[in-house]
Amino acid sequence: MSIILARPFHLFQRYYFLFVVILLRILLQSLLLLKAAKFLNTDESTVGTMAIDILEHNKHPFYIYWQVYNGAASLRAHLSAIVMFFTGVSPFAVKLICLLLDICIITITYKFTAKWFSERRAKLTVLLYIFTPPLVMHSITSLNGYLETIIFNLIMCYIFFTLKFTEPHKKNYLNYFLLGLVAGFAYYIFELSIIFIFTMILWTLILDKRFFLKKHFLIVISGFIIGNFPAIYFNLTRDFANWKYIWGTKFTISKMFLPDVWWIKIFGPLITSYFVIRTFGWRILAGFFEIEDEGRVLFFNKYHSLWTDFLQLFIYLFVVGYFLFTYRKEIFFYFKQLFKFKRVEVFEQENLKYIFLLSFVILQVCASIYNPQGYRFVYPVFPFLTILLSLLLERLWRKKQRQFVQLFLYF
Numbered sequence: 365m366s367i368i369l370a371r372p373f374h375l376f377q378r379y380y381f382l383f384v385v386i387l388l389r390i391l392l393q394s395l396l397l398l399k400a401a402k403f404l405n406t407d408e409s410t411v412g413t414m415a416i417d418i419l420e421h422n423k424h425p426f427y428i429y430w431q432v433y434n435g436a437a438s439l440r441a442h443l444s445a446i447v448m449f450f451t452g453v454s455p456f457a458v459k460l461i462c463l464l465l466d467i468c469i470i471t472i473t474y475k476f477t478a479k480w481f482s483e484r485r486a487k488l489t490v491l492l493y494i495f496t497p498p499l500v501m502h503s504i505t506s507l508n509g510y511l512e513t514i515i516f517n518l519i520m521c522y523i524f525f526t527l528k529f530t531e532p533h534k535k536n537y538l539n540y541f542l543l544g545l546v547a548g549f550a551y552y553i554f555e556l557s558i559i560f561i562f563t564m565i566l567w568t569l570i571l572d573k574r575f576f577l578k579k580h581f582l583i584v585i586s587g588f589i590i591g592n593f594p595a596i597y598f599n600l601t602r603d604f605a606n607w608k609y610i611w612g613t614k615f616t617i618s619k620m621f622l623p624d625v626w627w628i629k630i631f632g633p634l635i636t637s638y639f640v641i642r643t644f645g646w647r648i649l650a651g652f653f654e655i656e657d658e659g660r661v662l663f664f665n666k667y668h669s670l671w672t673d674f675l676q677l678f679i680y681l682f683v684v685g686y687f688l689f690t691y692r693k694e695i696f697f698y699f700k701q702l703f704k705f706k707r708v709e710v711f712e713q714e715n716l717k718y719i720f721l722l723s724f725v726i727l728q729v730c731a732s733i734y735n736p737q738g739y740r741f742v743y744p745v746f747p748f749l750t751i752l753l754s755l756l757l758e759r760l761w762r763k764k765q766r767q768f769v770q771l772f773l774y775f
Contacts, residue, residue: 414441436509509554516550544587
């Protein structure tokens with residue numbers, strides 16, 4: 365009996381802080397679920413309908429009903445159907461999936477940060493993350509795809525870092541295949557993951573252009589095809605409806621970097637930055653637990669104070685500006701390597717990790733300028749932005765400690 369209990373106790377002893385953070389998140393979400401569980405938004409209602417059809421009529425849709433994209437709805441519907449099988453049909457089954465996805469994000473963020481940075485930074489990162497209001501809202505009244513995109517981006521980043529920053533024996537065919545497999549499935553689940561895939565391709569071009577001429581690249585492509593098989597099968601059997609919609613004139617990816625509206629080209633980055641900043645920070649004092657009639661959690665209501673907007677704007681700009689200034693020489697160096705064919709030797713791996721995360725944050729924000737009010741499209745940056753913020757806070761704390769020691773020695 366003691367042997368059976370030894371391993372769970374060891375896990376709790378090792379990850380006690382993570383368990384405490386998850387418990388805090390669950391308690392916070394429970395308070396909100398007591399009010400919001402009986403409400404479902406349009407996406408959630410559709411997922412609930414899909415789950416009922418899966419249970420009662422054995423239907424298995426590829427995408428959300430009445431659309432030819434967003435495979436995340438199908439994933440949530442199948443997971444909700446499993447919950448409904450045991451608990452019965454209820455709005456709570458759909459809400460529970462959102463909460464479970466959110467717990468997955470916290471766990472993966474902690475493991476990712478602890479692996480590639482430090483245990484201390486992992487603790488600070490998840491602590492900052494759980495108090496990010498838009499993600500609190502999305503974990504109980506969620507639109508399909510955004511939480512899933514965060515999960516798959518973190519997994520892809522973990523594998524990508526494994527291939528770039530570990531010993532040669534870990535750069536095996538399996539990891540290359542897994543990277544392609546996760547990327548392909550992530551793209552099927554929600555097309556917004558294309559930004560992170562593009563970021564990985566960009567850095568591969570910078571670090572080793574010859575990679576695209578090696579068999580490892582073919583292994584990645586084969587994994588991508590297998591992971592993206594649901595989308596490929598759907599398109600081959602339905603007149604390429606998904607590909608036409610995603611890459612055609614109707615959807616946003618074709619206009620992502622070249623919006624047609626002239627004022628978005630001029631003012632888009634500024635407007636987008638404003639809405640990005642409004643979603644980041646700690647708006648606890650601004651109607652944190654208020655609920656509208658239709659069940660939407662009010663984080664952005666008319667009663668919020670103006671100073672919180674400026675505070676969040678300052679935090680975001682300061683974090684991005686700090687890392688751009690601190691690593692300006694390295695950024696310029698890697699930018700020049702984009703136009704050279706030779707392989708780049710990475711000397712400061714730690715700095716390159718920060719620059720990689722920073723580049724994704726910037727690309728994700730810039731890619732959202734086609735829809736300046738679509739702040740939800742920048743949700744995938746929050747785990748990586750909190751990692752950068754935790755690093756900045758850690759450095760500021762160390763600097764403050766050094767100044768205190770110097771002052772103490774002076775007297």
